[in-house]
Amino acid sequence: MTPLYKKYLDVEGDFLSYDDFQKNYRLKKIERFNFAYDVVDEIAKAEPSREALCWTDANKSEKRISFGEMKELSDKCANMLLSLGLKKGDYVLVILKRHWEFWPLLMGMHKLGVIAIPATHLLMSHDIVYRCNAANVKAIFCSAMSQVSSEIDKVRGEIKSVDNYVLFRSEEKREGWLDFNSLLSSASASFEKPVGADYPCDSDTMLLYFTSGTTGMPKMVQHNYLYPLGHIITAVYWQQVIDGGLHFTISETGWMKSVWGKLYGQWLAGSSVFVYDFDKFVPSEILSHMQDYHVTTFCCPPTMYRFILQEDFSKYDLSYLKHCTVAGEPLPPEVASDWKKRTGIELHEAFGQTELTVTLGTFPWMKVCPGSMGKPSPGFDVDLVDENGQSLPAGVNGEIAVRTHHGTPIGMFTGYYKDDAYTSKVWHDGLYRTGDIAYRDEWGYYWYVSRADDVIKSSGYRIGPFEVESALLEHPAVLETAITGVPDALRGQVVKATIVLKAGYEPSDALKKELQDYVKHATAPYKYPRIIEFTDALPKTISGKIRRVELRQKDETAVKEAE
Numbered sequence: 001m002t003p004l005y006k007k008y009l010d011v012e013g014d015f016l017s018y019d020d021f022q023k024n025y026r027l028k029k030i031e032r033f034n035f036a037y038d039v040v041d042e043i044a045k046a047e048p049s050r051e052a053l054c055w056t057d058a059n060k061s062e063k064r065i066s067f068g069e070m071k072e073l074s075d076k077c078a079n080m081l082l083s084l085g086l087k088k089g090d091y092v093l094v095i096l097k098r099h100w101e102f103w104p105l106l107m108g109m110h111k112l113g114v115i116a117i118p119a120t121h122l123l124m125s126h127d128i129v130y131r132c133n134a135a136n137v138k139a140i141f142c143s144a145m146s147q148v149s150s151e152i153d154k155v156r157g158e159i160k161s162v163d164n165y166v167l168f169r170s171e172e173k174r175e176g177w178l179d180f181n182s183l184l185s186s187a188s189a190s191f192e193k194p195v196g197a198d199y200p201c202d203s204d205t206m207l208l209y210f211t212s213g214t215t216g217m218p219k220m221v222q223h224n225y226l227y228p229l230g231h232i233i234t235a236v237y238w239q240q241v242i243d244g245g246l247h248f249t250i251s252e253t254g255w256m257k258s259v260w261g262k263l264y265g266q267w268l269a270g271s272s273v274f275v276y277d278f279d280k281f282v283p284s285e286i287l288s289h290m291q292d293y294h295v296t297t298f299c300c301p302p303t304m305y306r307f308i309l310q311e312d313f314s315k316y317d318l319s320y321l322k323h324c325t326v327a328g329e330p331l332p333p334e335v336a337s338d339w340k341k342r343t344g345i346e347l348h349e350a351f352g353q354t355e356l357t358v359t360l361g362t363f364p365w366m367k368v369c370p371g372s373m374g375k376p377s378p379g380f381d382v383d384l385v386d387e388n389g390q391s392l393p394a395g396v397n398g399e400i401a402v403r404t405h406h407g408t409p410i411g412m413f414t415g416y417y418k419d420d421a422y423t424s425k426v427w428h429d430g431l432y433r434t435g436d437i438a439y440r441d442e443w444g445y446y447w448y449v450s451r452a453d454d455v456i457k458s459s460g461y462r463i464g465p466f467e468v469e470s471a472l473l474e475h476p477a478v479l480e481t482a483i484t485g486v487p488d489a490l491r492g493q494v495v496k497a498t499i500v501l502k503a504g505y506e507p508s509d510a511l512k513k514e515l516q517d518y519v520k521h522a523t524a525p526y527k528y529p530r531i532i533e534f535t536d537a538l539p540k541t542i543s544g545k546i547r548r549v550e551l552r553q554k555d556e557t558a559v560k561e562a563e
Helices: 004-008 018-024 035-046 067-083 102-112 125-135 148-154 180-186 227-238 256-261 264-268 283-292 302-308 333-343 420-426 465-473 509-522 548-562
Strands: 051-057 062-066 091-095 115-118 139-143 164-168 205-210 220-224 246-249 272-277 297-300 323-326 347-351 372-376 381-385 398-403 431-440 446-451 456-458 461-463 478-488 492-501 531-534
Touching: 004 035, 004 227, 004 264, 018 372, 035 067, 035 102, 035 264, 051 067, 062 067, 067 102, 067 180, 091 102, 091 125, 102 115, 125 148, 139 148, 164 180, 227 256, 227 264, 227 347, 246 256, 256 264, 264 272, 272 283, 283 302, 297 302, 302 333, 323 333, 333 347, 347 372, 381 431, 420 431, 446 465, 456 478, 456 492, 461 465, 465 478, 465 492, 465 509, 478 548, 492 548, 509 531
Parallel strands: 051 272, 091 115, 091 139, 115 205, 139 164, 246 272, 246 297, 297 323, 323 347, 492 531
Antiparallel strands: 051 062, 205 220, 372 446, 381 398, 398 431, 431 446, 456 461, 478 492
């Protein structure tokens, strides 16, 4: 069958250039859309045997699910949700690692109108309490193959709204938990589609994700039922997935990246989704699975590419691999160069947020500029603005913003749940501020600088952490680093590097001097870190992002105490 995404495009033929894509890409006006019914069930009706999911784990277990099976499983999941008393508009926390059950459960939620809150298994007890109480969660679906279920048990008395706790992959019954397999096996495979007010409408909330919390408590990001259509651009024009191919995005189901790369756009484009259910990231195993399962398109963060590149590629046959993408953090150009040398494939970078889909991207007709996020996606009126919301010229650092005077792009969030004040703070007068700083070159490519809160102002210079961090990471002694600004009476702020050393290197004044000189020669001399502190670990969010705000607060406190 023809990939279903074409059904929703209001354009004839293929695009001939980026300009053609930017000007003429349009989605049809859709009166009602529900991904579970209009994509999964439609494919199941036309091609029930077409593969939807190819799943395996570290124990070499394997499960392949066709769209026909996905429809049946999702119908059973919808009936199971009903049996638990869940209904349209209820919020449910879903903590399933990379288990194959995530996909039919999510589709069952979409069919019923239950709002899914995917979350990582790395949550601790206080994270669970915060999320459940903030979102008035009615049920928790959780994997037994992690410590998070024990963390939940510790704080049940602090959670007031949850009626049902459902456990997956449990070898024995546990007090206070329902068993998912038992519930699913007893559920009917015949689900009656809701009608009227009970049917999920486009404006209803479909998904709720918590932000990373790099600068404060995580915010609750709402997406409606049109959100999956925003990922046509993600899968078709950025990841360039193949109809009948197999796409592999490395992401746990608790992160937004999972629905970017393991579900909506890929199925709309006709690609099967590959899932490797692992606990420990082992680069050699990633390459082996890409070889053995004939992965055709691939996406992961720059850090993972860096580790994968430490392997001997001559041991693997990656001839099926046709296209590779990267996102999640800025891409060091040397990683892109090394990947191309090893595979012959260029890395296509993009920029987006939990609040957005692909907002800037490197698309098929564009020259790849390693380190650049690319150019604006169709439908996104992207600009770089100053503090007053005024547009800035090429070459000047500014905040990435989306202008919404003429309408909100499909795929953009609808606001922060229960936080109108913060929604209005970042999105008002037709302008949404992303909080990310970049500059635009004369050819229209965007280049990442830093988060707005992370910019360092020293002696009249504005310094973004990423360039200094990239320089330091090229030094053989540096495993990880975070660049922050420390208050200084003379310069306003000075650049500080907090560094985790690789095994075999020891902190010393001589090494500090060597690293400072290294940065002076690798980038502009005024950017070098005047202060270097060695540490065993950097403070991070549960998603692995460095909490520079915590480092800044520590230094500000130290300065005040010294005064």
